[in-house]
Amino acid sequence: MTWRELRSRQFWHAMLAELLGTLVLVSAVLGASVPGPGDAPGGPLYPAVAVGVVIVALGHCFGEISGAQVNPAVTLALLATRRLDVLRALVYIIAQCLGASLGAGALYLALPFKTTAEHFVNRVPLELNAAKALGIEVLCTFQMVFTVFSVEDQRRRESPEPGNLAIGLAHTAGVLIGARFSGASMNPARSLGPAIITGFWEDHWVYWIGPVLGAILAGMSHDFFFARSASRQKLVACLTCKDIEIVETASMTGSSLSTVTQNAMRAKQASKQENN
Numbered sequence: 001m002t003w004r005e006l007r008s009r010q011f012w013h014a015m016l017a018e019l020l021g022t023l024v025l026v027s028a029v030l031g032a033s034v035p036g037p038g039d040a041p042g043g044p045l046y047p048a049v050a051v052g053v054v055i056v057a058l059g060h061c062f063g064e065i066s067g068a069q070v071n072p073a074v075t076l077a078l079l080a081t082r083r084l085d086v087l088r089a090l091v092y093i094i095a096q097c098l099g100a101s102l103g104a105g106a107l108y109l110a111l112p113f114k115t116t117a118e119h120f121v122n123r124v125p126l127e128l129n130a131a132k133a134l135g136i137e138v139l140c141t142f143q144m145v146f147t148v149f150s151v152e153d154q155r156r157r158e159s160p161e162p163g164n165l166a167i168g169l170a171h172t173a174g175v176l177i178g179a180r181f182s183g184a185s186m187n188p189a190r191s192l193g194p195a196i197i198t199g200f201w202e203d204h205w206v207y208w209i210g211p212v213l214g215a216i217l218a219g220m221s222h223d224f225f226f227a228r229s230a231s232r233q234k235l236v237a238c239l240t241c242k243d244i245e246i247v248e249t250a251s252m253t254g255s256s257l258s259t260v261t262q263n264a265m266r267a268k269q270a271s272k273q274e275n276n
Contacts, residue, residue, distance in 0.1 A: 006087065014066035014088075015095045021058045021070040022099030026193050027107045028054045034111065034119045044179030052172035059164035071187045072096050073211035077145050077219035093189075100193030108197050120194035122183030124203045133182035133203070137210025138217070140174035141186045145218035153227050186211050 005011055032050035055070075062068040069075050072093045078084040084092075104120060124133040147170035151163035171186070178184035185191045191207035194200075223229075 011088070011091075015091050017062040017066040017068070018070060018092050019095040019099040019102075021062050021066070021068055022096040022189055023103040023106075025051070025054050025058060025070050025187075026100040026103035026190050029190060030104060030107050030120055030194065044175050044184070047179065048172045048175035051175055052168040054168075055171050056164045056168035059167060063164065066092070070096060070099075070189075071211075071215075072189050073141055073187060073215035074145060074148060076212050077149075077215035080216045081149075081219045081223045096189040097192050100189035101196050102193075104193035104197045121198055121200045122185045122191045122194075122207050123200070124182065124206060125180075128181060130203050130206050134206050134210045136178045136182040137185060137206060138214035140178040140182075140184050141211040141214030142218045144170040144174050144186055145215040146222055149219055149222040149227070153222070182206070182210070186214075188212065 028050050029047050032046040055068075058068045058070060062070075067078075069078070069092060075084065075089050075092045075096070079086065079089040108120065124130050144167075148167055151166055155163055174186050175184040178186075183191075185207045188208045188211055191204065195204055
């Protein structure tokens with residue numbers, strides 16, 4: 001990313017999209033998790049349906065602006081696979097965490113009963129230990145992020161399949177699978193916002209390490225082993241900090257890597273000359 005891009009309106013629109021999107025996501029999930037006055041807890045069904053529907057909606061609203069990542073784990077997976085640069089990833093994560101905190105705070109103030117705090121935070125059940133909850137978070141986040149990368153791969157091939165729906169269903173499946181065992185956060189920002197508002201930090205590290213580890217494993221396994229453009233050269237390029245797009249183009253077209261590299265360098269030089 002260049003300083004010109006950093007000062008551009010499009011960049012800050014994307015940052016605001018991540019902030020607003022995460023705010024909407026967290027407030028919706030928390031609202032679905034809190035039972036009404038006199039109601040019994042609804043279990044994982046309400047938040048599972050809510051997160052799936054909201055993710056589909058956010059994909060349509062902000063997908064073309066920022067990618068509707070609304071999740072630091074997804075952002076870090078994109079960074080690990082070289083699909084996102086460091087500065088943009090950092091700004092997105094800050095925006096996501098801020099949006100989650102604002103969403104949790106607004107909902108906490110809006111609800112008339114203060115017993116909601118216990119339903120806000122993700123916590124490890126007494127029957128499980130932190131290590132088992134960590135494993136559940138890794139598993140749930142892995143399947144969700146693998147779906148995100150698969151959908152993005154299909155979009156690059158202009159596939160007509162409804163990608164946002166698949167991502168929403170993956171979120172719903174993750175909550176249904178893991179909510180009883182770890183809370184099925186799959187999103188560090190979703191856990192951070194309520195923790196800041198309620199002051200409950202016990203085992204909070206589980207909800208950062210688990211989702212981030214699962215997301216990075218999913219992104220790298222998809223890109224380097226299952227994607228259409230997957231190749232040993234692409235994996236080596238990532239590990240050696242080379243240009244993945246050049247290697248990806250070579251594997252997709254079947255042309256020689258040296259020829260593609262030369263063409264890419266010519267294109268970059270032409271772009272620099274136009275900017276000057």
